[in-house]
Amino acid sequence: MSSIERKPIERRQFDTLIIGAGGGGLRASLQLAEADLSVAVVSKVFPTRSHTVAAQGGMNAALANVLDDNWHWHMFDTVKGGDYLGDQDAIEYMCRAAPKAVYELEHFGVPFSRLDNGKIYQRAFGGQSQNFGGAQAARTCAAADRTGHAILHSLYQQNIRAKTHFFDEYFAVDLLKDDSGHVLGAVVFNIQDGQIVVIEAKTTLLATGGAGQLFKTTTNALINTGDGMGMAMRAGIPLQDMEFFQFHPTGIAGRGMLITEGARGEGGYLVNGDGERLMERYAPKAKDLASRDVVSRAIYIEVKEGRGCGPKKDHVLLKLDHLGEEVIQKRLPGIRQTCITFLGIDPAESPIPVYPTAHYTMGGIPTNRFGQVVIPVKDTPEEPVQGLYAAGECACVSVHGGNRLGGNSLLDILVFGRAAAKHIIDYLKENKYHKALDEEIINRVVDKVKRFDQQGETSSTGAETVVDLRNELKQAMEDHCGVFRDKDILKQGVEKVEQLIKRMKNVKIEDQSFTFNTAKVEAFELDNLMAVALATIHSAHAREESRGAHSRVDFPERDDKSWMRHSLYSFENGLDYKPVRTKPISVESFPPKPRVY
Amino acid sequence: MKSETKINYSWQCRRGMLELDLLLNNFVNKDVDNLTSQQTEYFDLLLSYPDQTLLDLLLGNSVASDPLIATIVQKIRSTPFD
Ligand SMILES: Cc1cc2nc3c(=O)[nH]c(=O)nc-3n(C[C@H](O)[C@H](O)[C@H](O)COP(=O)(O)OP(=O)(O)OC[C@H]3O[C@@H](n4cnc5c(N)ncnc54)[C@H](O)[C@@H]3O)c2cc1C
Numbered sequence: 071m072s073s074i075e076r077k078p079i080e081r082r083q084f085d086t087l088i089i090g091a092g093g094g095g096l097r098a099s100l101q102l103a104e105a106d107l108s109v110a111v112v113s114k115v116f117p118t119r120s121h122t123v124a125a126q127g128g129m130n131a132a133l134a135n136v137l138d139d140n141w142h143w144h145m146f147d148t149v150k151g152g153d154y155l156g157d158q159d160a161i162e163y164m165c166r167a168a169p170k171a172v173y174e175l176e177h178f179g180v181p182f183s184r185l186d187n188g189k190i191y192q193r194a195f196g197g198q199s200q201n202f203g204g205a206q207a208a209r210t211c212a213a214a215d216r217t218g219h220a221i222l223h224s225l226y227q228q229n230i231r232a233k234t235h236f237f238d239e240y241f242a243v244d245l246l247k248d249d250s251g252h253v254l255g256a257v258v259f260n261i262q263d264g265q266i267v268v269i270e271a272k273t274t275l276l277a278t279g280g281a282g283q284l285f286k287t288t289t290n291a292l293i294n295t296g297d298g299m300g301m302a303m304r305a306g307i308p309l310q311d312m313e314f315f316q317f318h319p320t321g322i323a324g325r326g327m328l329i330t331e332g333a334r335g336e337g338g339y340l341v342n343g344d345g346e347r348l349m350e351r352y353a354p355k356a357k358d359l360a361s362r363d364v365v366s367r368a369i370y371i372e373v374k375e376g377r378g379c380g381p382k383k384d385h386v387l388l389k390l391d392h393l394g395e396e397v398i399q400k401r402l403p404g405i406r407q408t409c410i411t412f413l414g415i416d417p418a419e420s421p422i423p424v425y426p427t428a429h430y431t432m433g434g435i436p437t438n439r440f441g442q443v444v445i446p447v448k449d450t451p452e453e454p455v456q457g458l459y460a461a462g463e464c465a466c467v468s469v470h471g472g473n474r475l476g477g478n479s480l481l482d483i484l485v486f487g488r489a490a491a492k493h494i495i496d497y498l499k500e501n502k503y504h505k506a507l508d509e510e511i512i513n514r515v516v517d518k519v520k521r522f523d524q525q526g527e528t529s530s531t532g533a534e535t536v537v538d539l540r541n542e543l544k545q546a547m548e549d550h551c552g553v554f555r556d557k558d559i560l561k562q563g564v565e566k567v568e569q570l571i572k573r574m575k576n577v578k579i580e581d582q583s584f585t586f587n588t589a590k591v592e593a594f595e596l597d598n599l600m601a602v603a604l605a606t607i608h609s610a611h612a613r614e615e616s617r618g619a620h621s622r623v624d625f626p627e628r629d630d631k632s633w634m635r636h637s638l639y640s641f642e643n644g645l646d647y648k649p650v651r652t653k654p655i656s657v658e659s660f661p662p663k664p665r666v667y
Numbered sequence: 668m669k670s671e672t673k674i675n676y677s678w679q680c681r682r683g684m685l686e687l688d689l690l691l692n693n694f695v696n697k698d699v700d701n702l703t704s705q706q707t708e709y710f711d712l713l714l715s716y717p718d719q720t721l722l723d724l725l726l727g728n729s730v731a732s733d734p735l736i737a738t739i740v741q742k743i744r745s746t747p748f749d
Contacts, residue, residue, distance in 0.1 A: 115681055123683035123718045219719040222683075239678065261678060292688045293681055327685055407726035408686060411744065588677045 076584065079516065080267045083504060084110040084235070086494055087255050087269050089242045089298060090277030091117035093218070093480060094462025096225035097487030098275055098441075098494075103232035105495050110269055112237040112258050114293065114591070117226050121279050121291050122483070125218030126404060127330045128193065128210040129175075129480035131168035135189040136208040141165040143200055144209060146660055148478060151197040151361050152432075152471020153618035154634060154662040155311065157651035160439040160467045164478075167485045172211055175484070178224040181213050194335045197361040197475040197667075206359065210477040215332070215404045221480065240267065241591055242297065243519045245274065245305045245458070246511055253305070253458035254507050257515040261591060264584025266519055268512055270504055273457050273494045276302065276435060276443075277487065280463035281602045283595075285428035286541075286548040289318055289328040298464040300598025302435045303605065304518075307445055307455065308640035310466040312433035312602065313610035313620045316474055317553050319365035321427025323385035325412055328429065329405055329422060331476045334358040336401050338390040340369065341421065342377040348386065356667035363473045363619045364667055366426040370553045373425070380423060387421035394418070426553050430474050432619065433606070434466035436638065441465070441490025446638065451648035457505075459494060461486040468636065468650075472618020522579050522593045534576045536592050543570050543596070543603055551607050556623040560611040567603045574600055605639035612645050613637060630662050679714045687718060690725050694743040702739075709735045 086102050088095045091113035102109045113120065132139040145165040149156055172190065176182060183191040190211050198207040213220035229236075239261045246254045246268070255271040278298030282290025299309055320329040320340075334340075339358045342348045352368040353360035369386050372378060379387050390398055390405075395418040398406055402417075409415045409422055436452070438444050441459040444452035461467075462483040469482055550563025574597060581589045615629035616622050638646040652659045676699060680691035691714075702710060713721065713736055723729040724740050731737040 115678075115683070119681070119683045119718055121683045124685070216719050219717070223717065289685060291681075291683055291685050293683070325689075327689075403728055404722075404726070407728045411690075411726050412686075412748075586675055586678050588681075591678075 077263070077265050080265060081270065082110065082267060083270045084108045085271065085498055086110070086273045086275065087112065087271035088275045088277055089256060090120070090279060090462065090464070091236070092120035092277060092279050092462060092483065093122040093221050093225065094483035094487040095275070095277035096222070096229055097484050098277065098461060098491040099234045100225060100228050100232055101488055101491030102494060103229060103234045107495070107498060108235070110235045110237060110271070111229070112240045112242050112256075112269070114239065114241045114261065116238050117236065118222050120222060121294055122218045122222045122480070124291065125480055126215040127195065127332045128212030128217045128477050129172065130195070130198070130209045130475070130477035131172045131211055131481065132165065132209055133169055133172065133190060133192060133211065135185060136192045138200055139207050139209055141168065142657065143202060143207065144168065145654070146202045147197055147199055148469060148475060149471070149660045150203070150663070150665055151475040152469070152473055153628065153665055154471065154630070155314070155468065155617060155636070155650060156471030157439075157468045158654040158659050159651050160469050162654040162657060163439050163489070164469050164481060164485045168481050171481060171484045171488070175221060175224065178228050180220045180224050182211050183214055193332060194359065195476040196331050196334070196356070196359045196365070206356070215330070215402065218480065237267070241594065242301065243594060244515045245301050246270070246507060246515055247305050248505065248508065248511055252456040252505055254505055256301070257512070257519055259519060262586060264587065266516060268516070270507055272498060272501055272504055273459060275441070275490055275494070276458070276460040276464055277462045278464045280431040281599065282428050282431070284315070284544065284547050284599055284603055284606065285552070286544040287321060287326040288428040289321055289326055290428070295595035295599050296431070296464070296602040297595060297598045298460065299434060300601040302443070302460070303601045303641055306640065306642055307435060307443060308638035308643070308646065309602070309605040310433055310436040310636050310638055311468065311609070312606040312639060313613050313637060314432035314472045314618055315428060315551070315606065316362055316430035316432060316619045317366045317426040318429035319362055319369055319426050320388055320424040322409070322412060323423040323425040326427045327408055327412060328427070329388060329424060333388065333390060333402055333405055336397065337393050338388055340365070340424070341387050341389055342372045343379045343383055344377055348372050353667040360667035361473060361475065363621065366553050367621055369424070369426055385423045385425040388424045389421045390417040391419055391421065430479065431463055432466070432470045432472065432474055433609070434464050435460040436636070437461070437465045437467045439467060439486070439489060440493040441467070441486055442493060446646060446648060459490045461490045472620060522577070522590050523582065534573050534578060536577055536579070536589065536596050539570060539574060539577065540592070540596050540599070543567070543599060546570065547603055547607070551610050554621055554623055555610055557611070560607060563607045564611050567600070567607050571600050571604060601641075608645060609637040609639050634662065676714070682721070683718045684722060687721055687725065690743055693748055694746045698742060698746050705735070706739060709739050712736065713739055
């Protein structure tokens with residue numbers, strides 16, 4: 071491939087720039103476009119190919135259509151599910167807003183599944199209870215097994231109608247930030263032809279999704295590389311609670327693909343190599359519907375103690391065959407075909423081999439419940455960064471605390487996408503004009519966009535390839551920062567990640583063309599993954615307790631006295647901590663209790 | 668070095684679901700160069716489908732009514748994984 075010169079840099083101005091066109095980004099952009107603001111949405115893939123499309127299980131809201139329910143019980147479950155690390159003001163806000171978020175989606179055209187009486191069908195998911203920890207609740211609304219798809223497509227259509235400006239297949243590299251700390255937009259490039267565009271904006275919202283690609287075995291698509299988190303870190307913003315990474319208990323063993331919790335919600339259960347229903351021992355009450363970290367850990371222990379299944383005893387089995395072909399075909403058709411396609415196994419006849427798989431990034435860019443990115447400044451733990459917002463999986467508002475409940479993420483992205491937009495609308499009333507943007511700031515960021523340009527065939531030092539480094543990083547994270555962790559394993563992991571980051575400087579990209587140069591895109595993505603990995607493994611190494619998804623063999627108990635606080639990790643300052651907001655908006659706080667299911 | 672065709676496809680095969688990433692990239696890496704020019708046109712068309720529709724077809728939940736699409740789907744489904 072011959073390398074050609076880049077075209078001259080283009081400059082554009084908008085009231086708001088949104089980076090990311092998943093459910094979080096599109097909910098926000100819709101609100102803003104409807105308020106007659108000029109909104110640009112940048113997405114590295116076509117918007118309806120965003121990862122939100124993969125969410126099958128559904129979205130939580132206490133509608134009480136199937137069983138008695140209310141937002142306060144939902145709030146309790148979320149606080150408890152998050153192992154008391156969630157911020158209770160944000161959790162109250164989200165749970166109260168949930169029913170309205172569902173009704174809104176209905177107005178936008180999402181075809182929710184119905185009960186015979188015409189009301190929205192709600193299924194039981196792990197971690198849902200009535201009466202503050204009592205009987206199982208049924209809180210998850212779904213559009214068959216394509217909820218994410220239905221939400222994403224409806225939101226996209228609404229945005230087209232509202233005249234949101236889309237930059238499809240543009241890759242955002244870095245934020246523009248002036249010396250006073252204001253964020254003034256971002257620099258992006260067109261993946262198709264390499265054209266660099268400087269997008270100036272009075273407000274910028276990061277909605278770039280999660281970072282599942284950190285791990286070798288994951289449910290996440292290839293696009294989930296934590297780009298927004300990497301951008302934030304390079305702009306001097308710490309990442310919060312990154313040690314809390316959710317491993318979904320039921321990934322297809324060895325492959326990573328998700329078998330949704332819905333399968334257990336419909337009556338499926340796990341068995342070990344002795345044919346025993348293992349969850350009866352670990353969670354006598356909730357059994358197979360206990361919270362995800364509890365189930366993941368149970369599977370890990372069974373396998374580690376030699377009670378796994380298969381020739382290598384390296385997984386357990388998820389049994390569905392007793393449900394009968396009709397129920398499986400009607401309620402879980404996607405799962406059935408996934409198993410047939412990738413494993414050659416029909417779950418209506420044989421059980422599915424499963425093992426925990428990296429699924430959800432609880433941590434992220436710290437925000438308050440208005441979506442503003444907040445950082446510690448002197449004695450204030452949460453000072454808003456002017457002009458910068460974050461929402462969705464890339465953010466940590468912290469509603470999920472140490473562990474997210476199934477069905478709470480779609481809710482999170484919609485509620486806080488909307489909340490961020492509301493705050494932006496108010497902010498723009500006070501801040502009507504674009505701040506001056508120095509050429510020097512632009513040049514600084516444009517240089518970063520060109521950082522992989524000169525290292526083609528001619529570079530003599532470039533010896534590393536993106537593919538090798540990425541594989542090594544994912545393996546290192548899997549081995550050293552997985553379901554079970556201890557000091558030595560983590561320490562070795564920290565060293566490995568730091569080494570990999572050094573080696574990243576010598577990365578070589580052979581293809582220096584500008585047309586669909588995915589090699590270059592992958593280099594930027596890997597750079598982001600490296601930053602996220604560093605924050606994750608340092609935070610995990612430092613946290614000497616077990617809480618939610620962060621499970622330390624050497625510190626098996628939760629330690630509220632020392633560790634009921636949020637971790638923050640930045641390139642500049644390393645680790646720092648801030649208190650959990652335990653005070654809700656209008657109700658009493660839920661004090662920490664042992665988390666038993 | 669990847670062929671031109673593979674480079675053009677590599678971004679179109681970045682989808683919102685891991686299942687699609689795996690099935691499509693496996694096919695593009697191993698088999699896409701063997702398509703006839705007419706089949707290539709239909710592969711392009713298939714890639715323009717929404718993710719969920721594509722998933723349904725590639726997992727066999729639904730069958731394409733257009734036989735030319737169905738042929739491509741079959742090719743993708745039968746490309747073995749390593
Ligand atoms: C298999 C699976 C099933 C799930 N099921 C459920 C469920 O049933 N219920 C539930 O509540 N949650 C579920 N989740 C979680 C939920 O789907 C996600 O947390 C949520 O969809 C994230 O939405 P988002 O808007 O934050 O980001 P995403 O939907 O991931 O969107 C990110 C956007 O950012 C863009 N982007 C990223 N980086 C860049 C860049 N550098 N430049 C430009 N654009 C960029 C992408 O193109 C994309 O548009 C599931 C997750 C998985 C993996």
